[in-house]
Amino acid sequence: MVFDLLIVGGGINGTAIAREAALNGLSVMLVERDDLASHTSSASTKLVHGGLRYLEYYEFGLVREALQERERLLKAAPHLIYPMHFVLPHENAVRPWWLVRLGLLLYDNIGGRITLPRSRALRKTDTNYLKPLKRQGRGFVYSDAWVDDARLVVLNAMDAARHGAEIVTHTAMIAARRVGDIWEATLSDGRTVQSRAMVNAAGPWVAEALALTGANARSGVRLIKGSHIVVPKIFDGAQAYMLQQPDKRIVFAIAYANDTTLIGTTDIPVERPEDAQITPNEISYLCEAANHFFVKQIAPANVVRTYSGVRPLYDDGASEAKAVTRDYVLELDAAGAPLLSVFGGKITTARHLAEEAIGKLAKVTDWQVSRVTRSAPFPGGDIGAFDPFLVKVLARYPFLGEARSLRMARAYGSMLFDMIGPMIKDADDLGEEFGAGLSQTEVDWMVTHEWAHSVDDVIWRRSKLGLAMNEAQIARLADYLKGKHVEISAGGRSGDNIVTGDPVR
Structure with a gap:
């Protein structure tokens, strides 16, 4: 078989990009x-x-595009x-009050029609927002949205697979030629696959992937490390805080899983992913x-936990890491079979990036494509408003309990x-309990439908339950996953890392 796109x-x-391509047939x-x-x-x-x-x-x-995408993603x-409310305490020494207010007014309007509440000044009645702060003076409240980033990646892959894409994990491309x-x-599992076009979306490793193809890129990436810490919660409520630092950087403090606060991020240039x-x-x-x-x-x-990632930002020559553009560049090499390399990008604009990427490739192929994902819900997203959906879950599965119902309704829709x-x-029918409300039924779902392979896949990427599990529980889960992997391999599939066709229904 010759794939249209690798x-x-x-x-x-x-x-x-896989989702956009697969939904286009x-x-x-x-x-x-x-x-x-x-x-x-x-x-x-x-x-x-x-x-x-x-x-x-x-x-x-970039801000206009991102705000428009925020609206689409909230619906999908x-x-x-x-939605999440962000409190922005104001300190005039960092940025003048009028400048911040002007920026927020622009933020409210530059994206066109928005459904989230518009920004406003902090009020004396905002006691929940003000109480955690040392200085309860002037400031602002505005709206943005929260996402479980790794699960959004999985949902993109699931939707692509639902429409026929082959998703192969734990497998590297080790060489490619026109x-x-x-x-x-050539793949690390020994296969040689053919495709009419290729996308290099290797992130921080985009240059290394390009080298495997023998192609040269005009663009480059600037590797910027962003680190976060997780601590026991330092404020009550579901809000977040946007903290202006004396060096003019921004640090967020966000209500996080298992009664913790997430704090980040840093911007540190690095040499290697x-x-x-x-x-x-x-x-x-x-x-x-x-x-x-x-x-x-x-x-x-x-x-209690830290994590760091290297962001592959498009190198625009900016002198400071905090000033490097968060926009993306798509570089197309059409000297033979097309190769599209992705430089930069961010979670909020990934769907738009994918739409543009497939459009660029369509211009040098015979593909007939349209903007298919603009109003397409993600797997599990066909629920309407969340609160009534949660009521249905609680009524149908009272044995889950309130906390687990909320977590699972959020994760799976x-x-x-x-x-x-x-x-x-x-509850007994859910099978073995591994801890923190993680059952055998849920783990089996992650393995069968979500490409989960290891403990980290389950407790840090498919969920954040590692914050609530002890070492003995994690060790037992590891043993179970080892047996699950052997069982699936013995059943005729090449490991638990390939799902094609419809993995959901």
Whole structure:
């Protein structure tokens, strides 16, 4: 078989392009050498946002596009992406009050029609927002959205697979060459696959993937490390705080899973993708950033988890890491079989990037494509408003309990009905409990439908339950997954890493 498109990279850009292509009826293979979202795409600040601070660098087009995409994503995945209020305490020494207010007014209007509440000044009655702060003076409240970044990657892959794409994880492309108007790619599992076009969406490894093809790129990437810390919660409520630092950087403090607060991010230039490790200096910086604003103080000893990712930003020559553009560049090499390389990008604009990528490729192929994903819901997203949907889940599955119902409704949306099915009548029917509300039924779903392979896949990327599980529970889960992998392999599939056709219904 000759695929229409071979995609290298299973992050947000690669899976979004696979979805766009598959929904257009193209035959697609995506290969990822590790797990889906195993690097940059699971190391974000978990926001779907327009990028308020990008206005400071005159990135008006990017902000407009991102705000429009925010609206589309809220409708397409109301279970996974939901509104969040952001409190912006004001300190005049960093930016004047009038400048911040002007920026927020622009943010409210530059994206066209929005459904989220518009920005406003903080009021004395905003006691929940003000109480955690040392200085309860002037400030602002505005709206953006929260997303489980790794799960959004998985949903893109699932929708692509539902429409016929072949998603292959734990498999690398080790060589590729043009043979006439066809790409021939050698994979680490021993296969040679052919495609009419190729997309290089390898993120921080885009240059390395290009080298495997023998092609040259005009563009380059600038590798910027972003690190985050997780600490026991330092404020009550479901809001987030946008903290302006004296160095004019922005740090977010966000209500996070299992009664914790997520704090990030840093912007540190690095030389290699493998440098995605937080340093003691970064941990101290983030603690100090929070301590400057909050009554409850934290120290590096309070940090319960850290994560870092390397963002492959398009190299626009900016002198400071914080000023490097977050926009993307798609470079097309049409000297023979087409090769499209992706430089930069962000979670919020990945769907738009994918639409543009397939459009560019269509111009040099005979593909007939349209903008198919603009109003297409993600798997599980056909639920309407979330709150009434959660009421249905609680009524149908009282044995899940409120906390687990909320978590699973958020994670799976309407797919929760497929997962539990008509045969499960009570908690015992869910099978073994691994801890923190993670059942055998849910783990089996992740393995069978979501390409989960390891403990990290399950407790950090498909869920964030690692924050609530102890070492013994994690060890038991690891043993179960080893047996599950052997069982699936013995059943005739090449491991648990390939799903084609319809993995959901």
